[in-house]
Amino acid sequence: MDIYEPAEDSYLLQKEVQAHAEGRVLDLGTGSGIQGLAAIKSPRVREVLSVDINENAISELQKIIRQQKLRKIKVLKSNLFENITGKFNTIIFNPPYLPQDEGIEDAALYGGKKGWEVSEQFFHKASSHLISNGNILFLFSTLTNKEKVEEIIGHHLFQFKELSSEKMAWEKLYVYEITKTDLLRELEIKRVEEIHFLAKGKRGVIYKGIQERAELIKTHFAKKETISIAIKTKREDSQAMGRIENEVNWLKILNKKGIGPKLLFSSKTYFAYKFVEGALFLDWIETARKKEVLAVIKNLLNQCYIMDNIGVNKEEMHHPHKHIYITKNHRPVMIDFERCSRTENPKNVTQFVEFLARIKKDLKEFTYDPDKLRELAKEYKQSRDLEIIINFLL
Template sequence: MKFEDIKSKIKNLQLIGEGWRGEVYRGYLDNQELAFKVASEEQFIPNIQKEAQILQIINKYGIGGKLVLAGEDFIAYEFIHGQPLKKVINKENAKTLISQLLKQARVLDKLGINKEEMHRPYTNVLIDDNLKVYLIDFERSKFSKNLQNVTQLIQFIIGEGSKYLPEFDKEKLIEAAKVYKKNKTEENFQKILDILHIRD
């Protein structure tokens, strides 16, 4: 099943985003509000299919948009009513948001999925009205042994993210990240949370 096969059945279909790998639409299928990500060219179909595979896995852990349909050249997931992290994050909510991001990054590390873009979460994280964090855009993700989700996110925390968070010891965090990179245990992850004063 291709996107063209169901396009006529989608109500209020509108283009809401374009990238060089695909287009994102919003619309209603069987009275369900969905986002449709469609490969822009045939060469990008494997990226869309891989994203479907990854969403099926991570959805079990409450991560990502909930996959509803996976076609040959598209995926459809529940539309997320949210805003980009950059528009939402402030000194009052940063600890809540970054705590969720770190814990989701930790799950991805444990699952062996490298998202590739955790050092710049402004571009691929949505926040809903309840301050729930949604990771989006997994087409660049890959199954890997070289997992960098938590350590990439720490790059963001030490840089841009630090201006929103209560004061913490950056040197200690850098050292803790190095230790975690070598040995990704729960104990070493907990040390990262402790330095950031985040309770599990």
């Protein structure tokens, strides 16, 4: 494999490395070694680990280190973070950033089909290898797609600052200094890792991560387990105030009744709860058996009934499709409680029954008459007797 020759991009990044690298430095995809060799010249840099996937690059750099008797720098073969342990003050990355050309393979040039895939892999693991107030010195080109790069940075709860740029014939090069956002730092104190964007809801942005939890069991042995968690934050463009606090308050109340994903921890601006592994209700129905569907509907009606009794409206229960997940064990878990509000006129059961009447056409094995079901919903408003509805469906 050829070693990537230093070019304009390398020199642009090198200047910023001299100015901004410090402490323990990781030089990822070192190639000729130009960044690592620049870093060790800085008095602020204590030690450098230069890595590359390319064996030739590694042995060439080792030769230089031996010849010049360099002490601050070590080399290691690694594909991105694969063989890396520990945390660094600075991570330097000049990624392969060109969109893949048909039929040509060169790990030093091509960053995947679209050019940014390798960068995305990088950001997925980067935070675990960077100290809380460390920095990443990152080079990319407009050929990679600038908006996409900035989106990937934000999706991993990092923030960026442009350090320098250079216009070339076909592209423009940028060096960004990338640091952790306050939210990312806070989540890492809670031992959440591999945090990345999951979904944009109507009002919130949801991230996913993993958290190692030690559960004290009877014998005082701490059993360690890693769980997937979801983190909900307010969308920046959302005007709704107090939504997070509202959802946190209701999750606390409803969790006690077995409703909603388990709340783990929260602040005024975000909360973390269990990630629900499962399929959306209407997708799940397509492959489920009638008996299973019945049990799930019964369970959901009961959850609605509990909310009715508490005197809270979840809202949107007449089109809850995106807010009901069915787990592997056929347990329905509702999400999104941010519009919950106290009411004297609870509508959870009646709205959900209206939904059941509407989706009758998707429930091919069921024979109930949707209009009769709607009538029973009206009766329920008066009697608050859930049994008549459940018995009717059976």
